[in-house]
Amino acid sequence: MADGATDTNTGTSTDTITMRVTRYRPEDGELEPTTQDYEIPLRNDWAVLDGLNHIKDHIDATLSYRWSCRMGICGSCGMLINGEPKLTCEAFLTDYAPGPVRVEPLANFPVIRDLVVEIGSFMRKLPQVKPWIIEDEPPGDGEHRQTPAQVAEYQQYSMCINCMLCYSACPIVGLDEHFLGPAAIALAQRYNLDSRDHGVLDRLEVLSTDDGIWGCTFVGECTTACPKGVDPAGAIQRYKLSAATESLKAFVLPKSRRARTANRETPNGGTS
Amino acid sequence: MTVKDAPGAPGGYTEFHPRWYRRPMPVFWWVRRRSYLAFVARELSSVFVAWFVVFLLLLIRAVGQGDAAYQRFLDWAANPFVIAVNVIALGFVVFHAITWFNLAPQAMVVRMRGERVPPRMIAGGNYLAWVVASAIVIWIVLA
Numbered sequence: 001m002a003d004g005a006t007d008t009n010t011g012t013s014t015d016t017i018t019m020r021v022t023r024y025r026p027e028d029g030e031l032e033p034t035t036q037d038y039e040i041p042l043r044n045d046w047a048v049l050d051g052l053n054h055i056k057d058h059i060d061a062t063l064s065y066r067w068s069c070r071m072g073i074c075g076s077c078g079m080l081i082n083g084e085p086k087l088t089c090e091a092f093l094t095d096y097a098p099g100p101v102r103v104e105p106l107a108n109f110p111v112i113r114d115l116v117v118e119i120g121s122f123m124r125k126l127p128q129v130k131p132w133i134i135e136d137e138p139p140g141d142g143e144h145r146q147t148p149a150q151v152a153e154y155q156q157y158s159m160c161i162n163c164m165l166c167y168s169a170c171p172i173v174g175l176d177e178h179f180l181g182p183a184a185i186a187l188a189q190r191y192n193l194d195s196r197d198h199g200v201l202d203r204l205e206v207l208s209t210d211d212g213i214w215g216c217t218f219v220g221e222c223t224t225a226c227p228k229g230v231d232p233a234g235a236i237q238r239y240k241l242s243a244a245t246e247s248l249k250a251f252v253l254p255k256s257r258r259a260r261t262a263n264r265e266t267p268n269g270g271t272s
Numbered sequence: 273m274t275v276k277d278a279p280g281a282p283g284g285y286t287e288f289h290p291r292w293y294r295r296p297m298p299v300f301w302w303v304r305r306r307s308y309l310a311f312v313a314r315e316l317s318s319v320f321v322a323w324f325v326v327f328l329l330l331l332i333r334a335v336g337q338g339d340a341a342y343q344r345f346l347d348w349a350a351n352p353f354v355i356a357v358n359v360i361a362l363g364f365v366v367f368h369a370i371t372w373f374n375l376a377p378q379a380m381v382v383r384m385r386g387e388r389v390p391p392r393m394i395a396g397g398n399y400l401a402w403v404v405a406s407a408i409v410i411w412i413v414l415a
Binding site: 024026031032033083107110111112118149171174175217218219220221223224231233234237238240241 | 291292315
């Protein structure tokens with residue numbers, strides 16, 4: 001322990017911080033969430049998730065929340081911290097001192113219990129955008145080769161960990177439950193921009209709709225909230241531009257629609 | 273509201289199908305966060321963009337109707353109320369333009385000789401086009 005003042009074992013002036021945690025216990029007949037304060041040690045190396053684990057282990061074992069990896073890659077510990085959607089494993093308690101730190105379940109999802117939200121809506125939206133490589137024909141020699149430039153084209157959008165912070169940050173998701181949402185559209189763009197994929201037109205039918213890209217009004221908060229730098233807002237606006245170009249082309253040249261699939265946005269202007 | 277017909281539970285609460293709590297979206301959701309407020313202001317600025325279009329069309333109509341109509345239009349435009357509206361509208365239109373140019377690089381991916389043009393250059397290009405267009409307008413008005 002680098003800092004003696006924050007060491008719980010020294011017995012000297014131990015710093016503490018209050019965590020104001022949302023509780024919701026429908027099994028006890030509660031109809032609405034309430035908040036409960038917990039006083040926990042404030043340590044330099046503790047994230048909000050460590051604080052929750054401390055509460056669970058030492059203060060109140062009835063607290064429910066999701067977590068897994070503690071290192072910002074599993075995407076399960078997303079919650080609202082002081083109203084901002086964040087991964088609790090990446091939000092350090094010292095940044096919120098002197099507190100209290102408000103910890104709430106992710107917005108725009110129904111709450112099952114305490115900090116656990118029901119993610120069914122997201123799980124149903126994801127497969128709608130066909131997030132897999134759609135091939136015209138299998139590659140001749142058994143592998144698809146890509147240049148580093150072709151990988152760089154979609155890599156940013158492949159960093160999504162499905163943490164749903166962007167859904168929590170997006171007011172459109174809250175206002176319109178049918179809106180596909182930032183992560184699903186960014187993921188569609190990840191496959192659209194992959195040189196091995198030929199599914200652009202298949203996805204366009206799902207995405208170029210009022211519940212798809214045209215539902216987005218470019219608030220931009222999804223990009224701010226994203227812990228992985230995916231930039232879903234940018235992905236959606238790029239998609240709007242290419243969808244508009246595509247429908248304009250289809251209007252001007254109705255017959256050559258299929259032929260243009262191969263000519264979509266890739267660094268070399270074509271497929272591998 | 274009883275436990276049985278609470279929101280999120282078609283069949284009421286059972287041990288294995290808990291009742292979900294759905295948080296309603298408040299009517300004033302957009303005042304709770306600076307970024308949401310800026311977003312709503314940007315959407316609202318479209319009304320003022322439309323106002324300038326109407327103002328320009330009225331000006332063109334007055335010019336088309338001859339000197340007397342043009343003079344009447346100028347007198348109307350010099351009215352303090354119209355000036356106040358135009359000053360507010362100018363503020364919103366400038367806000368609209370600046371936020372639009374700043375967002376442009378996120379939507380546009382431009383390539384030159386296979387290299388991706390850096391976002392700053394795209395925003396810079398937009399600002400440059402704005403300055404050039406404004407300079408041409410000023411030159412036409414003053415010439």
